Amino acid sequence: MADRTAGEFFDGRAEHRSIAAKFVAARHAGEALGGYPGTPPGSLEEAYAIQALAIELRGGSVGGWKLGRINPPAADRMGANRLAGPIFTDMIFEGDAGGSREMPVIAGGFVAAEAEFLLRIGARTDPSKAAWTLEEARALVDRVAIGIEIASSPLRAINELGPAVTASDFGNNNGLLVGEELPGWRAADLDSIPVAFLLNGAEIGRATTATMLDGPWGAVRFVAELCAKRGLALEPGQWISTGAVTGVHPVAVGDRVEARFGETLSVGCVIVAQGNRD
Template sequence: MDPQEKAKQLYEARRTGVPVPPLTDADPTLGADEGYLIQQELVKLLLADGDRIVGHKVGLTSKPMQQMLGLDSPDFAPVLESTVYADGAEVSVGSFIQPKIEAEIMFVMGERLQGPGVTADDARAAVSGVAASMEIVDSRIVDWKIRLADTIADLASCGAVARSDRLVPLSEVDVQLVEMVFRRNGELVDNGAGRAALGDPLGVVAWLANTLGERGVALEPGQLIMTGALHAAVPMAAGEVYRAEFDRLGPVTVRVVD
């Protein structure tokens, strides 16, 4: 396997908007380890363009998604500065290939956190607060025909992040019990609760700190941590307005334009 060559394929797909066939079609032996090697090379290319890592996303945190891909563990990828939008922002559908949108609980780190041995209580002590957010997932793989290595290599299918600027202290909210209602153009689409993310979003932060710690990477102050979808991702199109209303955290809105 040549991780640099495969990373270049994904890089070009991001640049041109033309998806590529599944990497695992050409090499069915690719697994998670190979996927992360490709992801590392892709990140190098994106950082060389002047982008910057401002956080991390954890995906596949719900049991249905893990079962769909035959997994028993989440995946992860960095969040890049160029992909972060403010609450209420207009997002161009043309910036993506085949986007879907989902509501998530987001933490902002207050202190450095690095595994091994990090617990959910350690994560609670290290974050500065929690906020409402949405992730736009996108795949540079044709028709979302992804296996585990494909999505890992492709930045865990991360497209963009929209975040509320309201940061709520953890003393004011139990993130496991936070309820969320997801609407498109005012109509109810889905709902969910914080416990959909591995049973506890703070457990997701701990898992990420321990997993990155094995690679010598820490969660740094100020970084955003996306903890996984609370419902099934929804295909998005121009002209739609999405609003996720979180108990105690407040709303976050995205307007999709051409």
Template sequence: MTPEARRDLAGLLATARREGRQIPPPHDLPEDAEEGYAVAEEVAALLGWERRGWKVAATTPEMQRRLRATEPTRGPIYARFVTDSPAVVPHAPLLDPIVECEVLLRLDRPLPPREAPWTAQEVEAAIGAALGGIEVAECRFPMDALPAMSAILADGAGNGHYVVGPEIPGWREADLAAMPVALEVDGVRRRIGCGADAMGHPFRVLLWLAEALRRRGEGLAAGDLVSTGTCTGMLRPARGQRMRARFGDDCKVDLAFA
């Protein structure tokens, strides 16, 4: 893309977000992931919205196949779209929403920019809490005309709304990889998975993100929230439905679509 085309796409996406609408994919799109992320940074700068953390997606080979990605992807979580469980989200304004149950990690220590790679031990020590969560992913491009993944990255990797649930009991000692995760719709179980669906373990997702940001001269701040990828695949919600995500036996996250 030329610098002008990149600015134009960033402007279109920022306007679409402010106005809550979708746009047809323009002819000139990012050529690769790096260009997509560069456009996303310009979109974030134009919006000026507070960032609460990061989402990571495509954390399994199956999700990468479905999303047409070759590696995990990342996008910002905006504070204005983060709510606590139980949450109510109006369905009508949503743009091709997809519901996903995800382990959320909240940092209580920063992982600042540096030259040396992060270790798994350092990253895990920065985690202050592992929480149950629901992502309602959205896309500013219509689902029936989706462009290449590089353009989805320009759109913040399909970021949307995030529902934050309670802390997963005993998360630091528990086997989060083996933890069952289920999504219920109006009391009926519709999707099942486990913590290992997030890159083998949710903590590995945080390490991947910390390294991806480090290589760009960026870092993570104390208080950041990291959504670690779906453990239950993807499900389209309907207006009036009530969702409940279960993480193990004692962590529940509730979301209703008004």
């Protein structure tokens, strides 16, 4: 099956394009929206149609995909236990040693940060391959790093309105902070590594990936299969932000956040307001 563009693959009806355009404009301006800019999608299929049009309208390359969990009973209703959203290359940043990297958010909208394992794709996938094993998904990865996903949307209530709404606005992603590579990751049991999240120096979350469905490798499998359904390929160099280990932690402009992995690895940043991107 040949690759298809977002516009060719999805329903391009006028309301979908209008919703996508309003989200893209609000993100570009760094401004909040007072409510959902149209009729909220009733399914993930419709949500991904809107998302695909928004990717096209925004422009720029997709440097990765973020994953978010869908809990019951919504998972049963939606027919999926995860959702995905694009991470754009120009919103992916390398962490620095002092944790002073500034990460932009949409002030007045939804703002949160999440400690995540980041898995980098090393080989292009065949978009006609619909089913993947965990072993095949694992073989796609050429690097595992620690990181922080910045979840931010112009819509403050995005997560309260259900997973389809979240998926329609880039999965609620507004950036990715890439930290150090995890030493010995090929042989490591990621589920055994404790992860802590600190806000302004105080620990507010601690967990492992053992609580996360089929874990980071399962997240790669999920996104490979989802992309195949959408007629897309995963590309070398793309990062998969595999899900919030310690939870989705609300933050505010001026906050300092840090994610610690195991006993020695950490990555941090400062939350700042995003201005107009012109």
